[in-house]
Amino acid sequence: MNPINKIFFKGLIAVIPLTLTLYLLFWFADTVELWLEHIFKFFFPDNWYTRGLGLVLGLPLVFFFGAFLESLTFQRLFNNLEKLIIQIPIVKSIYKSIRDISSLFSSKSKGQFKQVVLVKAPHDTVQRIGFITLTDFGDVLHPFIPDDQIAVYLPLSYSMGGGTTIIISRENVTEIDMSIEDALRFVATAGVVSSVPDDKKIIEEFDFDPKEVP
Secondary structure (H helix, E strand, O other), X not given: OOHHHHHHHHHHHHHXXXXXXXXXXXXXXXXXXHHHHHHHHHHOOHHHOOOXXXXXXXXXXXXXXXXXXXXXXXXXXXXXXXXXXXXXXXXXXXXXXXXXXXXXXXXXXXXXXXXXXXXXXXXXXXXXXXXXXXXXXHHHHHHHOOOOXXXXXXXXXXXXXXXXXXXXXXXXXXXXXXXXXXXXXXXXXXXXXOOOOHHHHHHHHOOOOHHHOO
């Protein structure tokens, strides 16, 4: 590739994710601001409102909501509200999908992934990256599942949290030395994003010898 083209594409690859990230952040902030603006004007006079005030007030509201959920009383209230929501047919599907996607990438969910593994089913030449989620099935499933079986979650690429859980023999699972974050990123991008440090990707992708420049 021509050195000038390499420089151009290096800049392009650096600008695209930065631009999209900023766009999504501004879009999210603008959407939240619009919602909170209506809430603010419902309780206070319209002339008290200034652009950006809704977002500023929204941040402590989210913090206090999280603090309230630390209380067992508010946890029970929230759980009861959640039970009512998931009884509504269409709302149930939307809410549970968003909740599952959010919880998948939370630190608590990552803590439930015990180990990154390669899964190879019997008589199959294909291997898949998965996460061990359960090694002890307790008293409920234990009578139906042999002791050498474990539960492994297999995420799907480009599916925003989609995946499936399989129960498979330990002998078909190989533990690999890979962090949960790197494995999730690798699978989510279908292997396009490797474990190369972020600050080296763009440079190494279009690196060239300065002597090539005419």
